[in-house]
Amino acid sequence: MQTESKSPLELEQCLKCSICTAVCPVMNNTDAYPGPKQCGPDAERYRMKDIRFFDESALKKCLNCKRCEVACPHGVKVAELIQTARRDMSQHGPGLREIMLANTDIMGSLATLVAPIANFATGLQLSKEVLHATVGIDHRRTFPKYAGTKFETWYHRHAAQNQGQFKHQVAYFHGCYVNFNYPKLGQDLVHVMNAFGYGVQLLEKEKCCGVALMANNMYNQAKKQGQVNIDSMRKALQGGVETIVTTSSSCTLNMREDYPTMLGIDQKDVKEHLGLAVRFISRLLDEGNVKLVWKEGFKKHVCYHTACHMARLGWNVYTLNILRQIPGLELDILEQNCCGISGTYGFKKENYELSQKIGSTLFNDIEATNAEAVVTECETCKWQIEMSTSLPVINPISLLAEALDLEATQKANIR
Ligand code: SF4
Ligand code: SF4
Structure with missing residues (x-):
């Protein structure tokens, strides 16, 4: 695969300060992981000389949370070094478990056809025990529920015909979670953007962003899917949409940062127009370009969790700007x-206990707030937090949809 290769100069940027080791959730919760400095720049020097220094069992423990990259004062892409080594040096293909967990489009398409049966079956302890024993998905894990109607189906039935009335248009990359598991978030996004005077278009073709495929070393398939997404986004921009909005922090980080470096996809022209809806809305608010009409008497107590990939994007400021208003x-x-799930990582039986241990500080902090809900942009954090605490988790776009008088806001903005 043609990708940007690591330069020895990038490794030389590491000054061995060990700051990255202080923030690594895996290293801080198990002695079995040597940590970012050792698995990243230190080991890379040896791996570049001889593949025998590639230690897959250690590198597999990395969550790819990228907290080490956020912390590194010298800009070393530590997580990327680790993932690149796994991509280029692993001798092991994906097993049945990895194929099941990473092919979200295929699994979602099948499961939504028989959603009540799929949800019933995945909720049964007997099914969980079988999956644990046969493919290695931990029997203590709660599976996300599938929706009976896909978001795309809802959009074409109830929203598509109304979008042309708006002067401004955005495209929406909804992701497989919204499409197959939680269409309400996509519906909220359409309602909020319409209230602000923006029509919402879907991409001509959308595939799973590939983050789970990449985590499970299925890079060729991820590249094909990523290229479809970028081609469709380019086409949408050429067709006149002002921007491409998203609601998932991990999909967004993957498509903006990892597509060129890990998949070799050239998306420079698209990247600047691709971002979370909260960033787009926060900028509209700062520029005074939209009017807001709030629901009278709205009251809610929430706590905000900055997902690791949101921290890597550095975009929690946009969400907080909105929530504070x-x-x-x-x-x-x-x-x-870190919540500890890291996409498919926490589903694997060898990782489950470590995943829960990593998340325990966050779970305790959440319970201590006595809030009614947790707000975050990451769907897998939502699964983990809802499974491990007593609180529901909502996306900031859904909270905005709940707090706004959507009809009055739309009237104010398209007058
Ligand atoms: S990768 Fe960055 S944070 Fe880690 S030891 Fe090197 S310079 Fe320090
Ligand atoms: S990406 Fe996360 S788990 Fe991996 S080395 Fe960096 S901080 Fe540790």
């Missing part, structure tokens, strides 16, 4: 701690 919202901002 909601009257009646009591907002606690949690200390940034």
